Amino acid sequence: MSWTRDDRGTALVLTLVLAPLLLVALAGVLQLGALRVAGARIRAAADLATLVAVNDQDDAELARSGALRLAADAADVAREYFARELDLSAPLLDGTADDIAAAADVAAYPTAPAYDPRTGARYDRPTVRIAADVPVRSPIFGALLLRPVTVLHVIAVSSPR
Amino acid sequence: MKRRSAAATLALLVLMSSPAFAWVPFREDVEPPVPAREPDPAPFVAPPPGIYYVTDTYVADVVTSSGPLTTYSTTTVHESTGSYARVLDTVGTGASSAFDGSAFNGRRTLGDGRSVAGTYYENYALTDGGFVPISVVFFQDDAELARLLAVATRPPAVTASPPPTPSQAARSAAPACCSASRPVSMPASTPPPARPIRPGVSLLPVSAPLSSVEVLRGRTVTLWPRAFVDDREVPVLTWALVAGDAGEARAVSGPGGAAFRTSWPRLAPPGAAYDLVFRIEIDLPDTGRRTADARISVIVRSPALEN
Numbered sequence: 001m002s003w004t005r006d007d008r009g010t011a012l013v014l015t016l017v018l019a020p021l022l023l024v025a026l027a028g029v030l031q032l033g034a035l036r037v038a039g040a041r042i043r044a045a046a047d048l049a050t051l052v053a054v055n056d057q058d059d060a061e062l063a064r065s066g067a068l069r070l071a072a073d074a075a076d077v078a079r080e081y082f083a084r085e086l087d088l089s090a091p092l093l094d095g096t097a098d099d100i101a102a103a104a105d106v107a108a109y110p111t112a113p114a115y116d117p118r119t120g121a122r123y124d125r126p127t128v129r130i131a132a133d134v135p136v137r138s139p140i141f142g143a144l145l146l147r148p149v150t151v152l153h154v155i156a157v158s159s160p161r
Numbered sequence: 162m163k164r165r166s167a168a169a170t171l172a173l174l175v176l177m178s179s180p181a182f183a184w185v186p187f188r189e190d191v192e193p194p195v196p197a198r199e200p201d202p203a204p205f206v207a208p209p210p211g212i213y214y215v216t217d218t219y220v221a222d223v224v225t226s227s228g229p230l231t232t233y234s235t236t237t238v239h240e241s242t243g244s245y246a247r248v249l250d251t252v253g254t255g256a257s258s259a260f261d262g263s264a265f266n267g268r269r270t271l272g273d274g275r276s277v278a279g280t281y282y283e284n285y286a287l288t289d290g291g292f293v294p295i296s297v298v299f300f301q302d303d304a305e306l307a308r309l310l311a312v313a314t315r316p317p318a319v320t321a322s323p324p325p326t327p328s329q330a331a332r333s334a335a336p337a338c339c340s341a342s343r344p345v346s347m348p349a350s351t352p353p354p355a356r357p358i359r360p361g362v363s364l365l366p367v368s369a370p371l372s373s374v375e376v377l378r379g380r381t382v383t384l385w386p387r388a389f390v391d392d393r394e395v396p397v398l399t400w401a402l403v404a405g406d407a408g409e410a411r412a413v414s415g416p417g418g419a420a421f422r423t424s425w426p427r428l429a430p431p432g433a434a435y436d437l438v439f440r441i442e443i444d445l446p447d448t449g450r451r452t453a454d455a456r457i458s459v460i461v462r463s464p465a466l467e468n
Contacts, residue, residue: 047466050466051464051465051466054464055377055464057377062364062374062375063363063364063365063368064220064221064368064369065220065221065371066364066371066372066373066374066375067375068375068376068377068462111218111240111242112242113242113243113244113286113295114242114243115243121467122288123467125462127467156466157466157467157468158464158465158466158467159464159465159467160375160377160462160463160464160465161462161463161464161465
């Protein structure tokens, strides 16, 4: 019964068994990292869009009352810039930037105080808010029999302070 | 034997035992039903007295002149901002109020230096902690006959009849031009003071003067020093910034036809503002060369992300 104490070849068997598991774990980690990068870029796009929209002020109202007030097209400006910024990450997206921006919930609150019915937040300054569901490609998850598209929820709020 | 006796005694006691006839004196009393108490959907917050929901929002003070009549009114816009308000004080022409100086839009003066009539309102925002005061605004509602000042100061003509006193002249002239729908401030019988200069600063050459203005950080803003005498604009000869942070201004003085252009790259400390004082010089044939200081408070804001 000497073969029971012979451990030659066990390293090969162990490698063959564990290598796929390690590869799956490694692929999952890579995909999660890629999703985090995509999420950061999408959040930056939403943040920048709201900042640009807040920078768009109603000059006539400012001259009349001296108070900052959002321009009438602030929501359109936010949506447009959100699409422009998303377009820079187009390879990551499962859809066109214009479609994603068009489907985003963009709200402008030109006067304050105002209450956001979506978040329940109170805004003490004129505020622009973007809430969007952005579909991002996750092909490694798809290869692992998971969802090939992951939806990232982003929300960005900006106001002059 | 003792054991048997004890066991027999114990058994006898057990067999002959009966429940004690104790009774609860209030057992028959029926407990009154307790009404089910619904939890309050929201804690009751006692509102300040006289508060109401705002449906017309302050826009600007308006001074209009129609012939001899100058009217001081306030424009509003039919808009609900979710805020509340209540009346603080209603003041007449020239009367002082404890809230003078507290309104963000100030309180104007008539041509003779008296304060205009109107109403002070305090605005509130409803929060979880109750009604929080936000600001005080003054709604002006007054009028004056500007030309009566000149009538009152004119020397009386030599006639056979005794000349009317200025107050009589004013009183007799009032019904001729104005209905009684609005109280008209009449000039006093004492000699009126020198015509005051009312300086102001506006964002456009023809827009309303402002006491404070919000600007975005780094954005170029144009301020026009202006002057009014008897609520009529008079040309500014020169102006100079004599106090306050000029920001990145190209020039801190100039002729009346030029504006003060600057931008502020830095925010003021929290809760503070840049208070600017412009010394305005005017030169009119009837007033001569005079100066006045116009003040404006500049609040620099910057677009920022909210959490």
